[in-house]
Amino acid sequence: MRRISSRMRRGFTLIELLVVIAIIAVLASISVPAVIRALETANRARCTANLSNLGVAAFANATSNASQSFPQGQDSQGNSFYWAIRGEAGVPESNTGTEAVSFFLCPSRGAASALQGPYAHFGYLAQRSVLGFGKRVPLNSITDGADNTFFAGHMAMDPQSYLTSGQPWRTGNFAVNGTSHQKDAVGQSTDGFGSPHASGSPFVFCDRSVKLVRYDVSPQTIQALWTFNGGERLNQQDIDW
Numbered sequence: 001m002r003r004i005s006s007r008m009r010r011g012f013t014l015i016e017l018l019v020v021i022a023i024i025a026v027l028a029s030i031s032v033p034a035v036i037r038a039l040e041t042a043n044r045a046r047c048t049a050n051l052s053n054l055g056v057a058a059f060a061n062a063t064s065n066a067s068q069s070f071p072q073g074q075d076s077q078g079n080s081f082y083w084a085i086r087g088e089a090g091v092p093e094s095n096t097g098t099e100a101v102s103f104f105l106c107p108s109r110g111a112a113s114a115l116q117g118p119y120a121h122f123g124y125l126a127q128r129s130v131l132g133f134g135k136r137v138p139l140n141s142i143t144d145g146a147d148n149t150f151f152a153g154h155m156a157m158d159p160q161s162y163l164t165s166g167q168p169w170r171t172g173n174f175a176v177n178g179t180s181h182q183k184d185a186v187g188q189s190t191d192g193f194g195s196p197h198a199s200g201s202p203f204v205f206c207d208r209s210v211k212l213v214r215y216d217v218s219p220q221t222i223q224a225l226w227t228f229n230g231g232e233r234l235n236q237q238d239i240d241w
Contacts, residue, residue, distance in 0.1 A: 040198065043108040048202050048210045050103040054124060054152055055204035057088035062139055064088075069136035073128060074171075081131050082122060082169040097170025104169050106154060108196040109162040119168035125193060126152040127226055130206065139206075142228040146207035149228045153203040153213075156194025159184050181222050183215055 061084060062070045071084035082089075082104060083097065091101055097120065100112035104122040115121055130137050130151055142149050181193045181201065188194060195201030200214040206228070213225070224232035 040108065043106075044197055044202070046107045047197070050106070051124065051152065051202055051204035051210050052208065053089060053103050054085070055206075055208035055210070057085040057090075058126075058151065059206075059208050060088040061085045067136055067138060068140065069138040070131055072136055073126065073131040078171050080170060080172055081126055082172075097168060101169065106196060109157065109159075114163050116164050120170075121167060122169040122172060123155055123157070124152050125155045129226055129228055137228065142206055144224075144228055144230060144232070147205055147209060148225065149206045150203040150213075150225045151206045153181075153193045154195040154201050156182065156188050156192045157184050157196075158186055158188050159196070160186060162196075181213065181215065181217070 058070055058081070062068060071081050074080055075084070086095070089101075089103070095101065100115050100120040101122075102112040104124065105112050105115075106123045109123055112120075127150060130142075130149065139146070182188070183198075183201075184194050184196045193201065193203075200212045202210050202212050203225070204210050213222075220232070224230065
């Protein structure tokens with residue numbers, strides 16, 4: 001007859017389980033923010049590349065026409081700047097403005113494939129002093145310096161509407177006039193510049209460079225960056241060169 005061992009396998013006590021749960025919670029509190037920061041860093045890098053692509057495409061468009069000027073904000077047919085540079089930006093000819101273009105949207109606001117509604121939206125705004133309606137601004141008229149004049153940045157948006165608001169990229173009114181610049185917030189309109197990024201918003205300048213402008217910059221600095229021939233002095237500390 002087999003002898004039954006008197007030793008029994010002991011399970012975890014309640015205290016031990018609580019200790020394990022506490023350790024897991026601490027590790028999660030450390031790792032989750034780090035993962036979120038890493039994702040945001042990656043998204044900001046992609047966003048910077050998007051803006052750079054827009055700047056390069058606009059500059060290529062400007063240098064390829066006889067007047068050496070940026071395209072109009074909106075032409076007589078109602079087509080936007082995005083439509084004007086679609087060739088230089090690498091948008092397929094088959095896209096007639098009804099399909100989303102990933103580099104017209106900030107990745108921190110969601111994927112282009114997740115957009116809802118009837119339009120293929122865009123999330124970046126050009127500024128009206130450079131890309132106005134019914135006019136073209138020649139490159140040599142930017143006397144403040146192309147590296148001191150911003151070309152485009154993020155459209156201000158309500159985080160609850162990232163995938164539903166915006167405007168169709170072919171015919172949308174993408175040019176903004178003003179100096180508002182703030183982090184995205186609930187209830188925010190799309191009339192000015194904004195951004196989902198934490199410390200500031202990246203802008204592409206008329207020389208095709210991308211620089212971060214902090215949210216706490218003065219309205220005077222934004223105004224100086226907005227005009228292309230105003231002769232204003234810049235506070236260089238406000239910009240991440």
